[in-house]
Amino acid sequence: MSFLFGQREQRGAWAQEAPPIPPNSAQGGGYSRVDLSRMEASLQKVAVWSCVNLTATIAETMPLAYYPKPRESAPMPSWLEDLGGDGHGLADWLYQFALSTMLRGNAYGVVADRDRSRGTPTQIVLQHPDMVGVTLDMEGRPDWRVAGKTVPREDMWHRRVHPSPGRLLGLSPIALQATTIATGISALQFGASWFQDGAHPSGILSSEQALDARQAMTAKERFMAAVHGRREPAVLGNGWKYQTIQISPNESQFLETNNYTAAECCRIFGPGYAEIYGYETGGSLTYSNIEQRSLDLLTYAVDPWLVRIERFLSALLPPGQHVKFNRAALVRTDLLTRYRAHAIALQNRFEVVNEVRELEDRVPVPWGDAPFEGQAPKIAIDDN
Template sequence: MSLFDRIFGRAAGDVPARIDGGGAPLSFGASGRPLAQSVSPDGGFVISTSQELEAALRGEAGLSGEVVTPETAMRVGAVFGCVRLIAGKVATLPIDVKRRVDDRTRIDASDHAVAQLLRRKPNGWQRPAQFKRMMQAHVLLRGNAFALKVISRGEVRALIPIHPERVTVRQRDDLTLEYDVVRKNGSPITVSQDEMFHLYGLTLNGYSGVTPLTYARETIGQARARDRQVAATFRHGARPSGAVSMPDDKKLSDPAYDRLQRSLDDFRAGGEKDGGVLLLEEGLKWETISMSPTDMQWIEGQKLSRSEICMFFGVPPSMIGDNSGSDSNWGTGLEQKSNGFSAYTMDDHLVMWEEEIGAMIADPKIYARFNRAAMVRTDIKTRYAAHAVALQWGWASPNEVRALEDQNPREDGDIYYPPPNTAGDASGKSEKDDNDPVA
């Protein structure tokens, strides 16, 4: 039973409800739709479904009158673009699992169970990219992402994702965490901290995350309200066409009024009759009304909303297709914007994943790390220039570079070239030309 039904105690009949503290009530029928949709001058707003009522009672309705939930927020282009960009980048970056041999040596540990889980099959129906994209989207839209660990022989063999709305996090007196989970059949279970894979970013209590939607609710609500207004305006011809007047000593008959109303509706409804000739009768006069430039500032308001939403998610507006600004804080070039996005936005999310993955590996010498170099793999010039520097200064071998490019090793490719002007023998002594006067 929904919160709507639990509050009002019935699912049929007319139920008066209004979320504004006053004014005329809204009547809800058995379908959950309001029988009369209206907005009063005192600032009330329409609740059209029981789900929207539940969201409003949880405080998810802003001053704009729009109920902002993860589902409704994704209908705003800027929100969808930010979530798609961040979640897609997490999904496509490869994760390397390595083992620390000593303070200086690392070896590949791709045969570890966690590496196989993250690279091949996190569960029985999802691929790694699908799993990571969905979990990251949950973090961005709901603040938390949960997956139940399937443990066998001391190793995590699968991660079963659970919708955040079915999980409640609770901290016990001994400071450990417990998770109350509602199964799909409605039965509750309690899961310990060691059995739950829990991702969250910004937190105010230390164990449960908050989402940008919590603090961007007014901005997103204003964007949705503005979109509704623009859609309604364009539906009626994108302009107030004009007004019809008649002499004071005359009165329009009912048949003439009905014909005029139908003609006006056709005239402004778009299609073949839009912009055509309007035939008036009984002394009526048509007066054109033009819209002032101030009334047409919707596009500027939309730009402002996009910029503010991008600020909440930490995404440059140009990276979601908004090229109205210069993004001067991170530079004007694509490379500077990509570097700023990687350093100030993506690294925060990647470290969140790396720490939670490391927490489910029993061996402290094994760790997981995203290959951040893959962020520039689409820029072949920058990638090859970085390889050349690594080879020139001797901190990468040709075979290591070839491995990064997914190529087979070559014979004698494990050599490390000495840096320029420091060539020497095995003892480290520099070799100098006998004709060199300094020698």
């Protein structure tokens, strides 16, 4: 019996948390102490903030359509338009969700209202992940706490990404890559302290003679008075030597370290981010991939997050209903390319005129809701 209880207690211990973030990920003193235990701390690294903010902003601003029936869109339910119930709307809720899952690998919410017939949540108040704690009871069921207060299991809404076998919580990218992020932040802090703190001498005034403390201070004061505010060279007597201490801007701000860690931080969140922001990745950027970088970013980096959001939101709807992002809103093409695509769609009858006009922000026409009867009109486009 004790053996079985020992197994359960061990499970409750290691299943409680994803790999913890070291409180001081970069060891040492002064500027080298980087605390990533707070979710927002990692955002001090510009590359981390840029990747997370870009993805969350895309999720916030990309058009989201509601389909009560397959291939038939309709106005979104009122409860879904303000899922958080705080008046900020679904877009604000989606940004919070993306921020939490990208940094912590988990999103937590307290269910404030439910559908009376289905019992599914219709109002989910997202919680800061650093305020949520969980342990497993003797039966392996989670006991949730938010800001130290117990929340009933049925009222806790938890969704994870980066799942790991045997763990309740998803893996945190910040915890896994804490060393890389902390190194980048430490380099930035070092560069800032070099100029702000003034803790480094600008030069050395030395003498061949032995000096006590009073003589050394007198020599320093006289030298400073002689050169203060002047551009003329200093003239020293016999036995004195002045040597400047210089450091290049590249070394003083750890620019190479900053650039390297920035590219590495972008890779934490997926391919395409480093190239979008112009960080050196070891390859050359050609015209071809500049033209395709928005599509690459959507395909390999952002789209997995959009798919997760679609699945989580669709699970709140009745069976057969779902939501879907309009990904075409991200991939902006030039006018000629768009018109060529419209022409192909019209000629092959998988779009109608009013659908094309809606995509181009034009008002519908009375005859534009039906596909062409008979032979579709030919649309000639000169390639020259």
